[in-house]
Amino acid sequence: MRNVWIVFKRELIAYFTTPLAYVLIFIFTLLSLGLTFYFGGFIEQGDASLSSFFSFHGWIYIIFGPAIGMRLWSEENRTGTTELLLTMPISPWNAIAGKFLAAAVTLAVALLFTVGIVFTVYSLGQPDGATIWSGYIGSYLVGLASIALTCAFSAVTRNPITCLLISVTLCLILVLIGFAPIIDFLRGAHMNTLADICNSMSFTWHLGELARGNMRIQSLVYLITLAGFCLFLTSVFIRSKRS
Amino acid sequence: MIEIKNLSKHFGPKVAVDNLSLSVQKGEVLGFLGPNGAGKSTTMRMITGYLPPSAGSVTVGGEDMLDSPNAAKRKIGYLPESAPLYQDMTVTSFLNFAAELRGMNGSAKKDAVSKAIDTCFLHKVRHQAIDTLSKGYRHRTCLAQAIIHDPEVLILDEPTDGLDPNQKDVVRNLIKEMGKTKAIIFSTHILEEVEACCSRAIIIDQGRIVADGTPIELRRRATRAGSVHVKIEGPSGSDIRQELSNLRNAGNVDGEAAANGFTGVIRPRNKASNGALSAEIYGLCQSKGLQLLELHEDQGRLDDMFRELTSQTQA
Numbered sequence: 001m002r003n004v005w006i007v008f009k010r011e012l013i014a015y016f017t018t019p020l021a022y023v024l025i026f027i028f029t030l031l032s033l034g035l036t037f038y039f040g041g042f043i044e045q046g047d048a049s050l051s052s053f054f055s056f057h058g059w060i061y062i063i064f065g066p067a068i069g070m071r072l073w074s075e076e077n078r079t080g081t082t083e084l085l086l087t088m089p090i091s092p093w094n095a096i097a098g099k100f101l102a103a104a105v106t107l108a109v110a111l112l113f114t115v116g117i118v119f120t121v122y123s124l125g126q127p128d129g130a131t132i133w134s135g136y137i138g139s140y141l142v143g144l145a146s147i148a149l150t151c152a153f154s155a156v157t158r159n160p161i162t163c164l165l166i167s168v169t170l171c172l173i174l175v176l177i178g179f180a181p182i183i184d185f186l187r188g189a190h191m192n193t194l195a196d197i198c199n200s201m202s203f204t205w206h207l208g209e210l211a212r213g214n215m216r217i218q219s220l221v222y223l224i225t226l227a228g229f230c231l232f233l234t235s236v237f238i239r240s241k242r243s
Numbered sequence: 244m245i246e247i248k249n250l251s252k253h254f255g256p257k258v259a260v261d262n263l264s265l266s267v268q269k270g271e272v273l274g275f276l277g278p279n280g281a282g283k284s285t286t287m288r289m290i291t292g293y294l295p296p297s298a299g300s301v302t303v304g305g306e307d308m309l310d311s312p313n314a315a316k317r318k319i320g321y322l323p324e325s326a327p328l329y330q331d332m333t334v335t336s337f338l339n340f341a342a343e344l345r346g347m348n349g350s351a352k353k354d355a356v357s358k359a360i361d362t363c364f365l366h367k368v369r370h371q372a373i374d375t376l377s378k379g380y381r382h383r384t385c386l387a388q389a390i391i392h393d394p395e396v397l398i399l400d401e402p403t404d405g406l407d408p409n410q411k412d413v414v415r416n417l418i419k420e421m422g423k424t425k426a427i428i429f430s431t432h433i434l435e436e437v438e439a440c441c442s443r444a445i446i447i448d449q450g451r452i453v454a455d456g457t458p459i460e461l462r463r464r465a466t467r468a469g470s471v472h473v474k475i476e477g478p479s480g481s482d483i484r485q486e487l488s489n490l491r492n493a494g495n496v497d498g499e500a501a502a503n504g505f506t507g508v509i510r511p512r513n514k515a516s517n518g519a520l521s522a523e524i525y526g527l528c529q530s531k532g533l534q535l536l537e538l539h540e541d542q543g544r545l546d547d548m549f550r551e552l553t554s555q556t557q558a
């Protein structure tokens with residue numbers, strides 16, 4: 001636990017001593033609020049809910065998750081510090097957990113900067129507090145899953161851009177397979193089972209359900225399992241790279 | 244302190260380290276020599292637990308690297324090749340990080356960091372960001388990280404690579420000093436370095452040990468070692484040459500006989516007959532009334548030895 005904390009501290013400082021975290025948080029806040037007001041018809045809807053706000057998060061995480069997570073291991077691989085870190089008397093899991101938690105905190109800070117919209121919607125009407133919580137939890141979990149996925153691929157490359165491209169593609173797929181037009185197309189072609197499978201594996205559907213206040217245990221379990229599996233994959237990649 | 248048994252590493256079909264065994268005791272500084280790609284770094288990476296071996300075992304201070312990696316890693320300080328560092332940290336924060344990972348806290352950590360800064364002469368740059376440091380300082384920062392917990396075992400992969408002659412000297416003296424109380428393995432391309440600070444040297448080629456001994460022993464194994472260069476003045480050159488080849492310890496006699504003497508090289512019949520040939524030549528000159536103007540026994544050079552052992556495979 002102590003080792004996780006030491007790595008976590010170093011990584012968090014690394015995020016906030018370079019402009020990276022500030023730029024990403026700024027862009028995240030700008031995009032999530034901007035998209036909601038301009039394209040989400042937030043005001044026009046006349047509905048005191050944040051479901052349109054959260055529905056954009058899935059799309060934003062396609063870029064944002066990989067952008068936060070890409071440096072986690074690829075930078076260490078590039079500069080060779082992996083060798084330093086993994087010859088310290090700590091287990092690779094300590095390092096993986098510490099790094100992931102630092103990225104998770106950065107994501108939390110980014111989400112925290114959007115709470116302005118919560119006050120807005122409270123001033124507009126009487127929103128359901130539980131739904132807002134559920135939406136934030138859903139958004140956070142989808143963000144964590146996209147970071148974990150990026151983390152896994154950053155372990156196999158020394159180039160952050162390669163990692164970014166691979167992870168963006170995978171996140172895009174996870175969003176698209178729940179995208180309404182694609183699901184409708186599959187159903188139209190009488191591929192209902194496939195449509196259901198795609199839906200249940202997508203970020204879009206789980207985020208949508210949680211944003212509507214539908215706090216289903218399956219969604220939580222799926223997103224947490226996906227993140228956990230990706231972190232496990234990270235440890236496998238780290239080990240396989242060395243043997 | 245360090246026991247390596249039948250260590251092998253394969254990368255796909257390529258054999259990087261081939262059934263290598265060696266042991267290093269406390270107080271020993273082992274120089275690790277070999278051409279590029281001989282398996283030096285791979286071996287060191289296996290000793291430090293970075294690479295898992297394909298076969299064989301590594302034991303450090305009685306702890307097996309595969310069975311109890313953390314206990315074994317605690318005993319090791321490691322300077323990886325090209326001295327990697329976290330560019331975004333300052334020297335002090337980096338050393339604090341290393342000390343914390345080594346389990347230090349509070350005043351023990353503070354003392355360890357300031358001691359490492361002193362030992363590696365980093366005082367001037369201790370608050371500087373690592374990415375602004377010159378190569379010499381970077382190397383020493385990474386070295387400071389390796390010695391911060393006063394480990395029993397030091398593994399240094401090319402610790403003097405890219406340093407200027409003064410910095411090299413500083414690092415060499417550090418190694419020599421620390422070698423009194425630790426077991427040290429360091430790799431290098433610079434052969435004079437081995438003679439300057441190693442108590443023992445190993446030459447590896449294609450993942451195998453091809454020579455193991457003190458630098459002097461290795462040097463003596465070079466083909467030219469033990470040859471005696473002479474310049475003798477006397478009545479007739481050709482007679483002297485004949486006399487020389489009749490000596491009990493003389494092998495091949497090479498050189499020019501002139502009317503008034505002989506200049507040349509006499510190879511010993513048997514390299515082990517250390518110094519005997521010189522004594523015989525001296526005796527011969529005395530008894531025959533010849534003037535011995537020059538007598539010099541070749542001590543052999545580590546470079547020659549290194550080339551002879553490792554060049555066949557490169558052709």
